Amino acid sequence: MNTTLIHLRRSINSTWFPPIIIFSAVMAVVIGSFTVSLNSLEIESKTVVSAYAQGTEDVIQDRIKVFEESLRSGAGLFTGDTEVTQTEWDDYIKATGIKARYPGSQTIAYAEVVKKNELNDFLENVKTRTDYQMKIDENNVAPKYAPVVLVNPITEQNQNVVGFDIYSNETRREILEKVRDENQVYLTGVIDLLSNYGEDTSTGIIMYAPQYKKDSPIATVEERRESIEGYLYAVFRTDVFLGNLLDQRIDENISYKIITAGAEGSTPIYESVNSDIHSTKVKESITDTFTINGATWSVVYNYDTDELLSQPAVNRPFTVLLFGTLAAAMISVITLLLLRGKDNQLALDQERDINDAKDSLLSIASHQLRTPATGVKQYLGMIMQGFVGDVSPQQQNMLDKAYESNERQLKTINDVLFLARLDSGRIVLSESDAEIKNMIKSVIEEQRNHIDESMHTLTLHVPDDDVCLSVDEHMIRMSVENLLSNAIKYTRNGGNIDITLSQNKQETIIEVEDDGVGIAKGDQKLLFKQFSRIKNELSKSVSGTGVGLYLVKHIIELHNGTISVDSKEGEGTVFTIVLPGATRK
């Protein structure tokens, strides 16, 4: 039992650690790969979204460019002719076709720069160019005005704009000064079209372009300030202007909203039509910021990597994880099995070596222990048989005792050797057909002297027919010898011993009954234990090693039989051997 535990512990130590280490190492690699794979998905999806963002930016940029060019060429119109009329203005706008091609530009207008002291002349002059009334705030203390002179189209709202001094708004004035100083086309941030142009909804942006005096130098800021004559500007409704354009380019997995600088956090100026797809949960988001004509644009793109990338690509990290884990488990199990196999083989080899050594030792011991006793037996035997002349009764008596002692020694050697072999599991039954009736008779004959000496009455009850059984005859004989020898020893002189051999359909039963000293109830369970000798009134006067019944029990069990005892102290004992099989011949 202890040996088994040690084996077990050793095998746990030596076989479990390498697979655990291998599993951990492989799993570390797998988890690393999983993380890298997840990151690469993130990078991959960002690349896709960035490319899409660049596309969006280009589209916006291109559209703004078209308007910028229109405004620039419009400026040319005013430079060529300082007194452009409403009709000429309308014709020009129509000719560009800009409004038809790019809806969303609400108004395209021209504002003229007027010095305070030239205001009256201007008001006189302007009457020849437009029918609309100038509404210039004369309380304005600024040195210059920039009243709107021409608008297109002429709508009710736009009519109200004519005469409006675009310098009057501080923020826009700053932009206009930049436009003038830098000779650049600039965009405003988002403005509220409702308050500015009476539009029903929505937000807009305004694009301004400068117009300088004909042939004036505009190389320096000073020169530009001196040469500025007016501004052209276009007002866009952002939802129509951008929506018309951007609605056409939809990626079903990317939604976005455009927020220009200064308007961040407020209502975005444009939301992609599929913005609802990420309304419940925004998994990933990137913000693209760029500048167009002085205005900073921020576009926030929302997407879900899982949706954006193909299914196999999205599954890649989990595939890596799953197969990696499986591979780790498999490698570990294989390692474990290999180590176990090796360990088991080692244990088996070791056990076999030990058993071989034990066998060899037993073999030599049996030979060496028996040989001297054999010599004694032969020489005593010869003297007892009168080989060297007659023996006196007194000598005969002594010789008998010597012979008997020698026999007992041989029996002890045999018993101990048998026991050793039994314990090492090396006893193999050598079964053959044996006739049990004659075997028992022969055992009785062998012990006849002892029976007679003790003046016992032995009665044998056997069936008329031979009782043949496939058993290891030598061992069964040994068992019966043991039981009979015990019955003889533990029965007071002049007792009765009955041996009964019987068969039923499945079993052969041998009973050895005596009316001897019996065995106390408490001692009965000790009977079949190794080296146990039961104390009773006769045990001091009889010899024995205490291995007999232990051997008998093993022998019978090797034959798949049973042995039982029924005894009453002081009244006698019955040992019953039951062997499977009943071949009556």
Next chain:
Amino acid sequence: MDSKNKTILIVEDESNLNEAYQLILAKSGYDILTSFDGREALDILSENKVHLILLDLRMPVMDGIEFLKEYSPETNERAKIIVFSNYDMQKEIEQAYDLGADKYILKSWASPKELIQVVGDVIDS
């Protein structure tokens, strides 16, 4: 049981036992030849007609198993063989029978009386 003109070869290295068997079997009327190992036994067998060999297993020079392997006379010339050993391992018993032993007897089991009995049985079989 006619022991007259029957020759027994004793192969036994233990001199006390060798002598004991000589005494016992000679008393029964057999002619006895003795040897102390397998090699010596083979030499004797090459020059003498032997009816029965009483063979020990554990011996110097040539042991009983080696002897059984070497001993290969014509079938009608072959002596009966009783292996007489204090080994009782299954392996040795089986090996001895496989190599042509007629009987395997545990030395310590046989008293002089039983020795005579067994020898008689085998030699006449």
